[in-house]
Amino acid sequence: MTRRLAPIALPLIAALLAPACALAASVAVQPNPQARQGVDLSMRVEGAPGLFERVDGHADYRVENPACVPLTAVTGATVVPEQRVPVSFEPATGGGYRAEILLDRFRDEDYYGKGICHWALVGVTADLHHGQVDFSPAIYLADIVAGRDVVKHFSNKSYANADNARIDIGADSASAFNDPQATFRIRLHGAAR
Template identity: 30%
Template structure:
C-alpha cells in the first residue's frame, strides 16, 4: 500500500499527481513498498471476477526490450472517511496500491497480461471506516536490458479508456534508447502526438500501444 502524497513528492514527478504520474513513480526504482503497522495492509480479493486482458503492442522499436513489466493501479476513493490523518496537516492521505501484472510475449512486439477490476477488498485499515477501492488503470515499463541507469519507457491506460474500449498509444524518441547519457534512470512517458516533438525527431519515433478487452467468465 502506498500513500499518494509521498509519491507526488518524488523528484521524478514534475507534474500534478494523477493516477498516471503515481504509476510512473511506482515503476521507478524505489525501496520495497512494505506497509507499516500504521498503514494496515491492502487485502486482495481471493476470487476476482472482473477480468480484462491487457495487450501491449510495440512498433518500430530501436532495439530489444529485455525488461517488460506491467502494473495495475487501485485507489481508495473515500480517504476523507477512512484514510490516515496526517497530524501535520490534519488532512487524510490518499491511499494507492500497485499490483504487478505479468506480461507474456505472444508475438513479435506483442505482450499479454490480465488485470482485475475487483482485485482489492474494501476493509477498515485505520479504524475510521471502510476504505473503498477503485481500479484506476494499468501501465507498463520497458527497459532495454534492465540495467541500472537505462531509460524507463512508460505507458498508461486509465479505467475510463478501458471501459470505453479505447486504445492508448505513446510515441518515444529512439534517441533515448537504451539510455540518456546525461540522466540516469530517465523516465520517458512519451507523447500522444508526433507533432509534439521537434521536426528532427519525428522520423525517429517508436510506439507502445495499450488496450484492454473484457474477458467473459
C-alpha cells in the first residue's frame, strides 16, 4: 500500500513546497519614484578595426542585505533578489557613447516582512555587437563611485572572427594577448551627476 502512495505523495509534496521556494523571486520590485542619484556613463572605443552593428547594455542591481529575504523552505538558502535593467548607449558628441543610470533605481522597502531590503547597483555592462561576437566590458560600483576609468583590451583577431558566436569580456592589459599590438580598447567611466 505504501508503495502505491509514494508516486502520488512525492509530486504532491513538491507542488506544495514550490511556492515557498519561489517566494523571494515572486515579489514585485518597486521602482523608486524619488530616484535622484544619477550617474553619467561614458564609453570610448579606441583603435577598433571596424564598426559595431549595435551598442547597448544593462545594469545589474541586487539587494545588499540578504537578512531581509526569507530562507527557502526546502534548502534553507537565501535567494537574494536581483534585477537587470536595459541601458541605452547613445552616440556622444566628440565620439564614443554615453548613458544615464540611476544608483537608487529601486525602492528600499520591506518586501518580505523581514526588514527593509536595500537595493544597490552592482555594475553596468556594455554590449558592442559585431557579427556574432558580443564585446562586453563592465564597470562596477566601486569604480563608478571612485570616478576610475575601466579599460578593457580586445584582440583584433576576435573582431575578425565574427562568425564564431561568443561573449568577449576582454582583458585588463594588452600583454594578455599573443600580439599586444593587434588589440583595441574600450574605456568606461562613470561620474556622479
